[in-house]
Amino acid sequence: MSAHPLLRVEGLRVALDIGPEVLSGVDLTLDPGEIVGLVGESGSGKTTLATALLGHARPGARITGGTVTVGDVEILGLRPRELRRVRGGLVGYVAQDPATALNPALRIGTQLAEMAAVHLRGREVTAEVGAALEAAGLPSDRAFLRRYPHQLSGGQQQRVLIALAFLPNPRLVVLDEPTTALDVTTQARVLASVREMCRDRGAAAVYVSHDLGVVRGLADRVAVMYAGRVVETAPLGALFSSVSPPGARHPYTRGLLAASPDVAVRGAPRPIPGHAPSVTARPPGCAFAPRCVAADALCRTETPGQVEAGPGHVVACHHPLSGAVVPSEAAVVQDVVGEPLLRARDVSFSYGSQRVLHEVSLDLREGAFHALVGESGSGKTTLARVLSGFGGNVTGDLSYAGEPLAVSGADRPAELRRRIQYVFQNPYRALNPRHTVAEILRTPIRHLFGVPGDEARRRALDALGRVALRPEIAGRRPGELSGGERQRVAVARALVCEPSVLICDEITSALDVSVQAAILELLTTLRRDGLTVLFVTHDLGVVRAVADEVSVMHRGRIVEHGRTDDVLDDPEAPYTRSLVTAARGAVRQTW
Amino acid sequence: MTLLPRDRQVRAGALLTVLVVLVAVLGPVAAPYAADELVGPAYGAPAPGAPLGYDYLGADVLSRVLLGGRSLVLTTVCAAVLALLAGATIGMLAAWTGRLADRAVLWCADVLLAFPHLVLVLLAVSMLGRSRPLVVATVAVTLLPGTVRLARSLTLGVMRQEYVEAARLLGYPRRRILFREILPNVTTPLLVHLGAMLTWSAGLIAAMSFLGYGVAAPAADWGLMVNENHGGLRIQPWAVLVPVALIALFALGVNTLAEGLGRTVARVEEER
Numbered sequence: 001m002s003a004h005p006l007l008r009v010e011g012l013r014v015a016l017d018i019g020p021e022v023l024s025g026v027d028l029t030l031d032p033g034e035i036v037g038l039v040g041e042s043g044s045g046k047t048t049l050a051t052a053l054l055g056h057a058r059p060g061a062r063i064t065g066g067t068v069t070v071g072d073v074e075i076l077g078l079r080p081r082e083l084r085r086v087r088g089g090l091v092g093y094v095a096q097d098p099a100t101a102l103n104p105a106l107r108i109g110t111q112l113a114e115m116a117a118v119h120l121r122g123r124e125v126t127a128e129v130g131a132a133l134e135a136a137g138l139p140s141d142r143a144f145l146r147r148y149p150h151q152l153s154g155g156q157q158q159r160v161l162i163a164l165a166f167l168p169n170p171r172l173v174v175l176d177e178p179t180t181a182l183d184v185t186t187q188a189r190v191l192a193s194v195r196e197m198c199r200d201r202g203a204a205a206v207y208v209s210h211d212l213g214v215v216r217g218l219a220d221r222v223a224v225m226y227a228g229r230v231v232e233t234a235p236l237g238a239l240f241s242s243v244s245p246p247g248a249r250h251p252y253t254r255g256l257l258a259a260s261p262d263v264a265v266r267g268a269p270r271p272i273p274g275h276a277p278s279v280t281a282r283p284p285g286c287a288f289a290p291r292c293v294a295a296d297a298l299c300r301t302e303t304p305g306q307v308e309a310g311p312g313h314v315v316a317c318h319h320p321l322s323g324a325v326v327p328s329e330a331a332v333v334q335d336v337v338g339e340p341l342l343r344a345r346d347v348s349f350s351y352g353s354q355r356v357l358h359e360v361s362l363d364l365r366e367g368a369f370h371a372l373v374g375e376s377g378s379g380k381t382t383l384a385r386v387l388s389g390f391g392g393n394v395t396g397d398l399s400y401a402g403e404p405l406a407v408s409g410a411d412r413p414a415e416l417r418r419r420i421q422y423v424f425q426n427p428y429r430a431l432n433p434r435h436t437v438a439e440i441l442r443t444p445i446r447h448l449f450g451v452p453g454d455e456a457r458r459r460a461l462d463a464l465g466r467v468a469l470r471p472e473i474a475g476r477r478p479g480e481l482s483g484g485e486r487q488r489v490a491v492a493r494a495l496v497c498e499p500s501v502l503i504c505d506e507i508t509s510a511l512d513v514s515v516q517a518a519i520l521e522l523l524t525t526l527r528r529d530g531l532t533v534l535f536v537t538h539d540l541g542v543v544r545a546v547a548d549e550v551s552v553m554h555r556g557r558i559v560e561h562g563r564t565d566d567v568l569d570d571p572e573a574p575y576t577r578s579l580v581t582a583a584r585g586a587v588r589q590t591w
Numbered sequence: 592m593t594l595l596p597r598d599r600q601v602r603a604g605a606l607l608t609v610l611v612v613l614v615a616v617l618g619p620v621a622a623p624y625a626a627d628e629l630v631g632p633a634y635g636a637p638a639p640g641a642p643l644g645y646d647y648l649g650a651d652v653l654s655r656v657l658l659g660g661r662s663l664v665l666t667t668v669c670a671a672v673l674a675l676l677a678g679a680t681i682g683m684l685a686a687w688t689g690r691l692a693d694r695a696v697l698w699c700a701d702v703l704l705a706f707p708h709l710v711l712v713l714l715a716v717s718m719l720g721r722s723r724p725l726v727v728a729t730v731a732v733t734l735l736p737g738t739v740r741l742a743r744s745l746t747l748g749v750m751r752q753e754y755v756e757a758a759r760l761l762g763y764p765r766r767r768i769l770f771r772e773i774l775p776n777v778t779t780p781l782l783v784h785l786g787a788m789l790t791w792s793a794g795l796i797a798a799m800s801f802l803g804y805g806v807a808a809p810a811a812d813w814g815l816m817v818n819e820n821h822g823g824l825r826i827q828p829w830a831v832l833v834p835v836a837l838i839a840l841f842a843l844g845v846n847t848l849a850e851g852l853g854r855t856v857a858r859v860e861e862e863r
Contacts, residue, residue: 434775
């Protein structure tokens with residue numbers, strides 16, 4: 001830490017207009033050229049902090065105290081006109097979703113020229129635009145500049161945004177989860193261009209992410225946020241060190257580390273008990289105390305101050321822990337010997353004239369935890385939906401336990417509709433917002449088994465218990481539940497059907513890591529009871545953690561399949577190799 | 592929901608609506624004279640016993656105001672509710688069935704939309720007579736296309752939701768999916784639309800009375816009163832202003848109420 005930091009945030013407070021604080025006194029410093037990863041789960045206030053660095057608070061919130069100084073400029077004291085010059089010019093910003101951050105009606109070149117015109121002068125513009133695009137790894141010829149945003153891929157759009165942010169040569173760039181919507185291989189390329197641009201232009205960056213793995217591949221230092229406060233700041237090496245003590249000190253940081261699946265490590269990620277408090281219901285004292293193993297009476301009343309834990313390592317905790325984060329037992333994964341229960345033979349699928357599955361074959365063995373991996377557009381969700389009976393323009397054969405299985409769910413016997421259950425990716429759309437949880441669970445029971453009300457209620461409560469939800473949840477509607485709770489209800493809705501096969505379509509991708517860990521733990525428990533699971537995911541870390549077998553999809557074909565360890569340790573197909581390299585690269589590059 | 596709504600807009604809208612509806616419904620009980628009783632000079636100014644003066648024939652304006660709301664409010668509400676029920680059913684079924692039925696329904700709705708509402712209603716009334724059920728039905732028909740289109744697009748949106756897909760996958764009966772999964776998710780915007788329809792329907796029916804195609808004299812009606820007395824607007828304004836104000840307040844009240852309710856529901860859902 002130098003004596004003249006580039007960014008200094010002191011005592012920053014942001015509150016909602018209706019009262020509660022989103023940020024309660026945040027301190028953060030950044031040296032010139034340094035990249036800090038700002039990590040936290042949803043509701044931690046990380047995006048609020050990111051936008052506050054540009055002097056902005058979203059509608060319904062306002063900045064109520066503290067200072068944000070970049071260089072010699074005190075951002076929060078600026079008048080609107082000065083603030084406009086600082087935004088973009090001194091502090092750049094890259095938004096999370098490139099699809100909505102670029103103006104769809106303007107050509108790429110026009111948007112870049114606009115940014116340049118505001119912050120640069122006359123003749124330099126063309127040269128600067130070209131240089132910025134090249135630095136972001138994009139072509140800079142006229143043909144590219146004449147394109148519209150929708151003519152670019154998601155990764156290219158995101159790199160255009162990065163080029164835009166770096167174009168006026170800002171001293172600080174704030175990046176708000178810029179790779180969350182991207183595939184692993186694309187993500188690796190985008191991260192590489194961020195790193196290069198920071199280095200070449202001497203800019204510092206605040207990189208907001210919910211993903212410790214991404215931050216690990218990019219940042220020099222990590223700041224962990226929880227419930228509106230920075231709970232731990234540490235150099236990257238100190239935080240991730242598993243050999244040299246002290247490692248991560250704050251119980252929450254350690255919980256996050258234990259919950260993050262890692263492609264290199266076998267064993268189920270461990271969930272953090274409880275869930276993060278909402279902005280309106282943060283507990284007094286240390287906000288993490290209710291979920292903390294080390295919490296005592298002091299933690300519940302006194303907010304802990306910042307304690308020096310090492311060089312550049314600060315932790316806000318009364319009882320910091322130390323030592324390596326112990327991975328949980330690795331005995332989850334097993335060799336599956338069962339017969340194929342659900343089989344697909346030469347299955348093709350088309351949307352109109354476009355073919356998205358090309359003669360795919362898949363064997364799902366009885367009792368297996370089978371992962372189906374691929375990037376977006378690889379056809380993994382389509383295959384899962386075909387197996388589940390969504391129907392459509394399908395050719396090829398399906399079979400269940402040796403018997404032929406109809407392609408359309410409507411043509412399957414009720415017994416098979418019940419035995420093969422599908423869980424949707426997005427828990428926010430999968431549950432009817434107008435029904436209570438009890439209704440959501442009772443309806444399939446009554447429909448499939450025709451049992452009377454009392455028995456249906458008993459089975460519904462039983463299913464809630466199996467997914468580790470409290471019985472009080474039964475009276476609530478989905479809108480009153482957190483994302484993780486909703487996804488558990490969705491799993492419970494599948495479980496009440498007493499299925500043999502559970503097809504899970506990216507069911508953890510919309511959830512925080514600690515919640516994902518809890519859902520994965522739930523699934524491994526269920527498969528111990530004999531359930532066969534097909535788990536669709538894009539995350540190789542998750543595959544390594546819980547799957548026995550894996551099939552890798554690329555462009556509508558299965559390019560490789562086998563035991564998880566065999567495939568991930570010694571990938572044969574070139575595509576699998578690039579996936580594994582990208583996933584490991586995000587973790588390893590800095591070591 | 593509590594008995595007294597907390598939202599200011601809902602409260603104001605409800606107050607206005609209730610006020611006008613009370614005048615319309617309870618008015619006939621309180622009217623001092625009959626509608627066709629001539630009790631003073633034509634266009635007579637307000638006098639003791641006749642606080643709003645006398646109309647073009649010499650009937651008591653207050654009595655005619657109190658008597659003339661019931662038919663307007665009743666016809667308006669019946670027409671709008673009928674349009675809502677029929678439109679929602681047709682729209683939901685069209686969206687659910689899809690293909691040919693959907694196209695046919697859309698085509699009919701567009702043809703209906705192409706006619707000016709007032710012309711359509713006047714045509715029907717002059718050809719088929721001016722019985723109240725017929726007026727209700729024709730006004731409802733003019734309101735139908737918008738409702739069908741709205742219900743159809745809302746249903747299409749909800750049908751794409753995954754909970755509906757899940758219900759189909761589990762093989763629930765069609766009726767259950769339509770009534771239990773889809774209907775509760777389209778009711779809020781449809782209720783807001785009902786408010787707008789009440790406004791249009793009130794305007795249309797008042798216009799018909801004004802043009803002489805609605806309630807026939809000597810019976811009292813707010814729209815008719817405007818027609819009868821507009822010649823004496825400068826000597827006896829009350830005979831026109833009071834019925835006009837009541838029609839306007841009714842439309843305003845209903846619209847404010849519906850919009851406020853829609854906003855409240857939307858906000859409750861957003862906060863969750």
